Amino acid sequence: MAAPSTTPSLPPALADAVRDDASLRRFLHGLPGVDQVGVEQRAAGLGTRSIKKAAKMWAIDTAIGMVDLTTLEGADTHGKVRSLAAKARRPDPDDPDVPKVAAVCVYPDMVETAVEELRGTGVGVASVATAFPSGRSSLKVKLEDTAYAVDAGATEIDMVIDRGAFLSGRYGQVFDEIAQVKRACGDAHLKVILETGELATYDNVRRASWLGLLAGGDFIKTSTGKVSPAATLPVTHVMLQAVRDWHAQTGELRGVKPAGGIRTTKDAIKYLVAVHEVAGPEWLAPTLFRFGASTLLNDLLMQRRTQLAGHYSGPDYVTVD
Amino acid sequence: MWEYAPAPESRDIANLKPNYRMFIDGQFVEGAGEPLKTVNPGTEEVLAEVSTAAPADVDKAVKAARRAYDRVWGRMPGAERAKYIFRIARLIQERSRELAVLESLDNGKPIKESRDVDVPTAAAHFFYHAGWADKLGYAGLGPDPRPLGVAGQVIPWNFPLMMAAWKIAPALATGNTVVIKPAETTPLSALVLAEIIQQADLPPGVVNILAGAGDVGSAVVSHPDVDKVAFTGSTEVGKLIQRQLAGTGRKLTLELGGKAANIVFDDAPLDQAVEGIVNGIFFNQGHVCCAGSRLLVQESVADELLEKLHARVSTLRVGDPLDKNTDVGAINSREQLTKIQELVETGDAEGAQRWTSACPLPDKGFYFAPTVFSNVSQAMRIAREEIFGPVLSVLTFRTPDEAVAKANNTPYGLSAGIWTEKGSRILWAAQKMRAGVVWANTFNRFDPTAPFGGYQESGFGREGGRTGLEAYLDV
Numbered sequence: 001m002a003a004p005s006t007t008p009s010l011p012p013a014l015a016d017a018v019r020d021d022a023s024l025r026r027f028l029h030g031l032p033g034v035d036q037v038g039v040e041q042r043a044a045g046l047g048t049r050s051i052k053k054a055a056k057m058w059a060i061d062t063a064i065g066m067v068d069l070t071t072l073e074g075a076d077t078h079g080k081v082r083s084l085a086a087k088a089r090r091p092d093p094d095d096p097d098v099p100k101v102a103a104v105c106v107y108p109d110m111v112e113t114a115v116e117e118l119r120g121t122g123v124g125v126a127s128v129a130t131a132f133p134s135g136r137s138s139l140k141v142k143l144e145d146t147a148y149a150v151d152a153g154a155t156e157i158d159m160v161i162d163r164g165a166f167l168s169g170r171y172g173q174v175f176d177e178i179a180q181v182k183r184a185c186g187d188a189h190l191k192v193i194l195e196t197g198e199l200a201t202y203d204n205v206r207r208a209s210w211l212g213l214l215a216g217g218d219f220i221k222t223s224t225g226k227v228s229p230a231a232t233l234p235v236t237h238v239m240l241q242a243v244r245d246w247h248a249q250t251g252e253l254r255g256v257k258p259a260g261g262i263r264t265t266k267d268a269i270k271y272l273v274a275v276h277e278v279a280g281p282e283w284l285a286p287t288l289f290r291f292g293a294s295t296l297l298n299d300l301l302m303q304r305r306t307q308l309a310g311h312y313s314g315p316d317y318v319t320v321d
Numbered sequence: 322m323w324e325y326a327p328a329p330e331s332r333d334i335a336n337l338k339p340n341y342r343m344f345i346d347g348q349f350v351e352g353a354g355e356p357l358k359t360v361n362p363g364t365e366e367v368l369a370e371v372s373t374a375a376p377a378d379v380d381k382a383v384k385a386a387r388r389a390y391d392r393v394w395g396r397m398p399g400a401e402r403a404k405y406i407f408r409i410a411r412l413i414q415e416r417s418r419e420l421a422v423l424e425s426l427d428n429g430k431p432i433k434e435s436r437d438v439d440v441p442t443a444a445a446h447f448f449y450h451a452g453w454a455d456k457l458g459y460a461g462l463g464p465d466p467r468p469l470g471v472a473g474q475v476i477p478w479n480f481p482l483m484m485a486a487w488k489i490a491p492a493l494a495t496g497n498t499v500v501i502k503p504a505e506t507t508p509l510s511a512l513v514l515a516e517i518i519q520q521a522d523l524p525p526g527v528v529n530i531l532a533g534a535g536d537v538g539s540a541v542v543s544h545p546d547v548d549k550v551a552f553t554g555s556t557e558v559g560k561l562i563q564r565q566l567a568g569t570g571r572k573l574t575l576e577l578g579g580k581a582a583n584i585v586f587d588d589a590p591l592d593q594a595v596e597g598i599v600n601g602i603f604f605n606q607g608h609v610c611c612a613g614s615r616l617l618v619q620e621s622v623a624d625e626l627l628e629k630l631h632a633r634v635s636t637l638r639v640g641d642p643l644d645k646n647t648d649v650g651a652i653n654s655r656e657q658l659t660k661i662q663e664l665v666e667t668g669d670a671e672g673a674q675r676w677t678s679a680c681p682l683p684d685k686g687f688y689f690a691p692t693v694f695s696n697v698s699q700a701m702r703i704a705r706e707e708i709f710g711p712v713l714s715v716l717t718f719r720t721p722d723e724a725v726a727k728a729n730n731t732p733y734g735l736s737a738g739i740w741t742e743k744g745s746r747i748l749w750a751a752q753k754m755r756a757g758v759v760w761a762n763t764f765n766r767f768d769p770t771a772p773f774g775g776y777q778e779s780g781f782g783r784e785g786g787r788t789g790l791e792a793y794l795d796v
Binding site for chain 1: 326328597
């Protein structure tokens with residue numbers, strides 16, 4: 001097992017954890033357990049925060065700036081990606097005050113088109129490399145997939161972990177893959193997709209989160225969006241606890257990205273409340289928190305207009321790109 | 322920085338009236354006592370004037386309860402009684418918003434707790450006990466359990482409506498009639514409950530609600546025509562009542578103070594343990610007799626846990642009880658605030674290390690910032706005496722045996738908490754705990770089906786569940 005070159009400054013306890021397979025297992029299984037009832041109760045409780053007026057307006061704009069506007073269909077075309085990029089640059093054509101989204105997220109073969117459309121806008125281009133969404137291929141293929149996307153200009157890589165290896169306890173293998181993909185990313189940011197719906201338990205979510213952080217992931221991400229359940233509030237709570245604890249131990253700031261199934265402003269605000277109160281206010285920035293979503297943006301735009309105009313205008317007043 | 326905008330619930334929902342009267346024999350009546358003013362602890366403004374009872378009123382109420390018992394309620398079939406009790410439960414649900422706002426105004430507790438805990442639990446107690454009314458013969462307490470007669474009940478200010486439900490529901494279900502006195506500082510929700518009881522068409526005299534201070538409570542419990550006394554409140558007053566009743570042969574249950582141990586073992590789910598600790602001591606501003614006010618942490622995780630706890634407590638929002646985003650509301654009275662301050666000062670003087678949340682506090686009203694004492698030892702007053710406020714004492718232990726020994730080393734014994742991922746340790750520790758309720762990997766959960774009550778100076782008798790019925794039955 002090779003320690004990742006990107007995190008040379010792991011404190012001794014953590015450097016020790018990644019020394020070999022056995023120590024990695026000991027470390028991950030030595031993490032405090034997650035009580036299912038407790039974490040779900042906390043998530044439900046924070047979900048009842050009442051956010052209105054200025055606080056809501058701030059939340060909506062912040063959430064828009066955190067969206068990774070995503071299209072991941074087999075039927076994706078260059079035309080579709082171009083119009084998505086246009087939406088990303090200027091989410092609401094009628095209102096230049098609306099912030100740009102954080103990034104556009106596409107399959108590797110669409111990266112070039114997205115890069116062209118977004119040059120100079122500050123909007124990132126994220127690509128799901130590494131045999132997305134199943135992750136079932138050789139490491140060689142995954143690394144080449146990553147290199148292909150990076151060469152085409154992707155600034156962010158969303159990789160999927162090998163859930164089979166994780167569930168059968170081959171943590172070292174998962175660690176190595178993440179570390180190598182991180183190297184293949186070069187300057188691009190790496191988001192590690194845990195596919196929490198397939199990990200089944202919160203204990204596994206916590207272990208996978210730490211594995212992703214130890215191996216050098218810049219973000220940990222809940223899901224591909226292809227598996228149900230995708231992002232849930234309690235799972236995101238556990239992941240936010242992981243980056244908070246990581247920060248406490250290393251001083252480094254790593255991000256969290258829930259993806260899949262977040263469609264409404266109301267839901268997005270619940271996630272922001274969790275970011276605010278579980279990880280801390282520092283994480284309320286696109287550098288440390290993202291939403292992987294395609295339809296969320298339009299609801300945010302509609303709610304934004306409602307806040308400003310004082311009345312609801314409906315879905316025909318926002319673009320469907 | 323993201324500041325949540327205030328999200329206050331409208332106080333108009335409470336339908337607050339300038340004057341409230343007592344409820345005797347099915348009527349709202351003016352008491353002959355000196356009227357009292359009830360204060361909103363969140364703002365210190367006077368909410369309403371409440372008429373109080375004189376000794377003659379107590380006698381009137383007990384006589385009405387006796388008449389209702391003899392003529393109607395005591396001989397009514399259980400299935401009939403159940404209909405009335407179900408009706409009360411449904412009316413509480415119907416008027417739940419009104420009751421929640423009123424409770425937060427009068428008591429100072431955050432609206433999210435009165436809305437999500439107090440009122441639903443109060444309704445649940447009536448629903449649950451209504452179900453028992455026609456099945457008492459099957460409760461395992463004998464083939465034909467009989468009601469005792471007139472129950473005299475005195476309840477505290479920390480959960481005014483919920484405590485009224487805990488007392489009234491089982492008494493009615495078992496066929497007793499009631500004379501109840503809510504606390505001096507929080508009489509309003511009980512008097513609105515009287516409206517509900519009137520709305521439910523209960524026969525006159527079945528429930529009588531008197532307002533007033535300790536002297537009225539004393540007159541209720543010592544009235545010679547009362548057959549059963551139930552008291553929830555301080556240990557000091559509980560002892561007085563027990564002395565008053567000694568030798569009279571009347572039935573008594575007492576639910577008194579506590580200084581519960583919340584034990585965190587090193588293999589606990591730490592993040593959820595932190596939540597449980599917060600819920601254990603900062604729920605209802607710590608005005609909870611079963612609050613987890615003594616945290617016992619295994620030394621190997623003490624520093625880590627304390628760090629997480631401080632971070633979490635810093636996020637608690639203290640302020641306007643009517644704001645839906647408020648986590649910790651107002652201390653119920655100036656008197657109680659003073660008592661908390663005094664005890665906290667003894668913690669400082671005895672050498673414990675005080676940490677206080679930096680949260681801003683409102684200028685007006687009675688507030689106390691969430692406080693955590695570490696380096697506490699069993700010998701300190703803050704580890705032995707009930708503070709009844711948002712103040713946590715943290716002690717450490719090295720072995721499971723030491724944890725149990727320290728947890729049980731208290732004159733109280735109402736509740737305890739155990740945090741560990743090891744099931745066998747939960748069972749082992751729960752068996753050793755001398756406490757009426759032991760929560761495992763959770764804290765402060767209430768349910769009408771679960772008996773609740775104490776050991777030693779936390780009182781005797783159980784409320785809730787099948788066991789709780791026994792306190793109101795001649796078996």
